Amino acid sequence: MKKFIKFTRFSFLLGFTSFVYGQDAVVVSPDEKLKVELTNNLGVPSYSVVYEGKTMLEKSPLGFKSNVEDFTKGMKFINSKKDKISKKYSNEKIKRSQVQYNANVVICSYETTSGKKLDIEFQVSNNNVAFRYLIPNQGETLSMVITDEATGYRFPSQTTTFLSPMMKPMTGFARTAPSYESGYKADAELGTKADYGYVFPSLFRVGNDGWILLSETGVNSLYCASHLDTTSEKNLYKVAYPNMAENNGFGSTGAAISLPGKTPWRTITIGDSLKPIVETTIPFDVVEPMYEPSQKYTFGKSTWSWILWQDNSMNYEDQSLFIDLASKLGYEYILMDALWDKNIGKDRMKNLIQYAKSKNVNVLLWYNSNGSANDAPMGPRNKMSSAVERKKEMKWLKEVGVKGLKVDFFGGDKQETMRLYEDILSDANDFGLTIIFHGATLPRGWEVMYPNYAGSEAVLASEMLYFSEDVRKQEAFFATLHPFIRNTVGSMEFGGTFLNKYLTKSNKEKNKRHTTDSFQLATAVLFQNPVQMFAVMPNNLEDAPKFQLDFMKEIPTLWDETIFIDGYPGKYSVIARRHQNQWFVAGINAEKTVKKLKINLPMFAGKKVKFINDDAQGNSSEKEVKVNTKGDFNVEIQPNGGFVLRN
Template sequence: MIKISYLSILLLFLTGISGFAQVAEISSPDGKLKLNVFAENGKALYNLSFQGKIMLEKSPLGLITNESDFSENLKFVDNKKDKIFKNYTNEKIKKSQVSYTANTLIVNFTNADNFNIGIEFQVSNNNLAFRYEIQPMKDRLSAVVQSEITGYRFPAQTTTFLSPMMKPMTGFARTAPSYESGYKADAELGIKSDYGYVFPGLFHVGNDGWILLSETGVNSLYCASHLDTTPEKNLYRIAYPNKAENNGFGSVGAAISLPGKTPWRTITIGDSLKPIVETTIPFDVVESMYEPSQKYTFGRSTWSWILWQDNSMNYKDQSLFIDLASEMGYEYILIDALWDKNIGKERMKDLIQYARSKNVGVLLWYNSNGASNDAPMGPRNKMSSSIERKKEMKWLKEAGVKGLKVDFFGGDKQETMRLYEDILSDANDFGLKIIFHGATLPRGWEVMYPNYAGSEAVLASEMLYFSEDIRKQEAFFASLHPFIRNTVGSMEFGGTFLNKYLTKSNKDKNKRYTTDSFQLATAVLFQNPVQMFGVTPNNLNDAPKFQLDFMKEIPTLWDETVFVDGYPGKYSVIARRHQNQWYVAGINAEKTVKKLKISLPVFSGKTVKFINDDTQGNSSEKEVKVSAKGNFNVEIQPNGGFVLRN
């Protein structure tokens, strides 16, 4: 009896210790997503469960500054709970009107130096966003955040969908990293990459669901980060930029004014891919950083460079692409690299006037350099310094240019984030919209910067021109983007080709392996407020009328985005709405025909237009009737696609 009593007391004591370790908990408004925060052995940790299943096991929190260490010897102080309600509109993202509701939690700790750090959590349905707030340290009102120990510990059954960070100062003219590596699907946990993995990263927790990791709210006051592996196979951590980026110039941490906050780390969780595709968390937790100087408009654009390449940078060919934009009803033409040398500013004024007479706005390409890499194309050294940039933008405004595509950034350091922001802010002063190419992932920038109009940050259309291997994998990569890269930010891919061969002549080389229906479907699947489509003047004569009509009417701004079906790396079906018109698009990356029965309640009982491929891969359009229950059977050919629209 005595032994049993002692055992009972011991169990009660151990239970008390375990309970004491958990210092806070909070759930999403619907109660499905639950966050627990712990203080154990001087460390702060958290875990996440969804519908009662552990999705992230106990994972580390904390960071290290040059003034003090907030990764260990932490003591829990207190916590505070609240709620947040927010309605906002933004035409540049996947959903134009958003209602955001979250439960909030701030957990405060002190460290061995008795300095304070808070961790702010916002838990909405299917999403967690969190960031750190560092308080002043005695007389210190500034610090350098040197590293984070923030981590994500996954259940053992998890597989990964990750893209490796590129080796700094490699690639074309030493312009890497530029987020242009491909993703691997369903890889095992813990595979080491020499330079880590870019955000976003997708994880499949077996039958329990899906997790998407990213970050948002990065501006000039911080560096961007990425994921890296650890000695623990199932633990990934936040990593800061590599010191070799941008030719070795610049810090690898973040200089921060105190009190100061880090960017948000975001986690989206669902038992299906629907919350992953439809999440708006990258935009929910950020605010606009300045007022727009004017009402910015977005839309479709032609650009010669993607298939006609450098030789097309001349007055005659650009006039042809202005005519093409006018014929297609497109709002813009992008005139790419080398225009400064081959056309010049004086003749460019005439070209801009000609475009204006055709109701087409002109976007001009610029090199971001600078001293960070060796990209030789001009205009160079116009965007990298404030004085030159403002002089150039003054000329651009006077000439009537509508926006810029700025290329070749190659890094995530705080200095580079400052350059992005400076370009955007100065451009707003002159009424110019900005697209970034050869660039990092956008992190909430659609909301933060009113004149921001998209980023590449993906293995994009230019690699279809240059690489046979990438052309053969086009469908595979395209089937990933709606679930990973494009779900967290605008993606300026620059595709939708109607040429059978990706050349100016449309023959002999660079054969396209995907069908025409596939190409049309990607105009819906890929979202960016300004889309550079790969149509060329010859398509006015050699492409079927229904394809041209489709490309003439396709919008680039969407009011709603809905997941229909799919599995990353295999197939994808997405629905998007522009005003009262719905588009449903799907593609098939597998080697066999994909037979699907999809639910489309928006088309219940309606007759709609249907673009699809036959068994030979030939594209056609017809009208079909969707059942009264909204069910629709579709077969998608290998490397093929389909589009339904009302």
């Protein structure tokens, strides 16, 4: 990320406020539509959020418990300081390559009855709130363990939820859970309990008043990742720390920090429509790079055999075929997945990398992260979990010309695991390697924080379309959720876009796909990740229509602009993305009937564009159409179908 402008902050102190005073501070967004009020009622700090005069979050608790002090009660408001922030930055890996961030800031200072101090910082931009705790030295105490948070979100009673539950620790394949790979329930009742809480991001509809997206960002090795949980009060959700059973029961559940210290940012995106939810950049606005890139990293498209050809394809001959496929498609990468170390070996891998290089294809290799955290048997194992082995392995990888790694099976949000993520990324940067995480947690601002980071799975992704008929049946439902929830806060390495009618190597007999070809092509636009493993197979060069192959050759993975067009989570989604001067508008339909839409596309006004769509039988085709001078366009999306427009 390159920062262009950062204006100097200015500040002033507001007067002393007593213990019993109601309102401590107010901060509004630059457009004055969004307002946060901080109060301190009987020593308990809280905040509320109002958007365009409507209460979106009622008084919600703040504070945390630690081994130094309980900062959830007996708090005395001391003063507040107001600032402004304005900065412009660029990042090619996120939904918008050029971002201007403007926010109003308030920092409220509190003190406990024993004299311990705490600051709470709120940044309020248009449609977004970000807040965190700033913890000064506590006298001679220069370290702290935070064990629990009171941080909460109290919703109006008309709210419904769109949430994905945390997985039970040490379950699933080889005891690798939780890995953020559960499904969702749409428009569920407020306060519905999940055994292990819910993952971030979390979407809420506040009746007819608007939408709220909750998440967190800026999590690094200095803190644990958190999630959302219900409370005894139906309307109140709270921040929760990792379950002790994660990572084989080893490691802490809270966060050990040095003082002065700070927590990650908790983010709230609010709008009267879904447009601010889809277009928000708040996960990236409030974080900064952790280190400088050791080189210029490149991103793009990749082939991978494993998604349909599975473990048996991890051999020299099949990988050569997928190198050839990448070359014919003009893809930058091939991913060689698990078991390459056993079935190909390092000596022959050198030759395979040289063959790929001769075809202008770069190689990504799969690694198991696990060490002692789980039982995943696939190799290479125990190469990423210790610093000594990791650096030796990365030295070899650089020497033979590997460009990046896909590291799998993390299964936890503890601070120890966050440290492992960061150590892998930092060491990889020293050796010029990009990193993709699989079987992993949600990325929390990592596109900005780590220059060689290239995406995470953290979603019920393409491999489950291969393994589960139930997931195949719900593919459209889940896909219409991702642009509004998972993918809007961070890169999502989904690994899909299937051209096979049957999700098998033979492309027949079993695992029949329930979605249309147009639907699959649309997901290549809807799902954003700087390096995307697409599920195009060698047989598709012969059995897929030319227009589909041309589209898969043309589709970029880096975007300069993202715009919400229309949609409702779990029903349908229409998103526009721009790469340089080319626009792609894609939509999908998860409902059981044809979706008839009139959409406004000013980027295509008065222009002829290519239009991929389905007929009533679900057959896909491409034709040229002209959008009227007002940019209005009528489209019909078939059930489990999709469409794409591009100039």
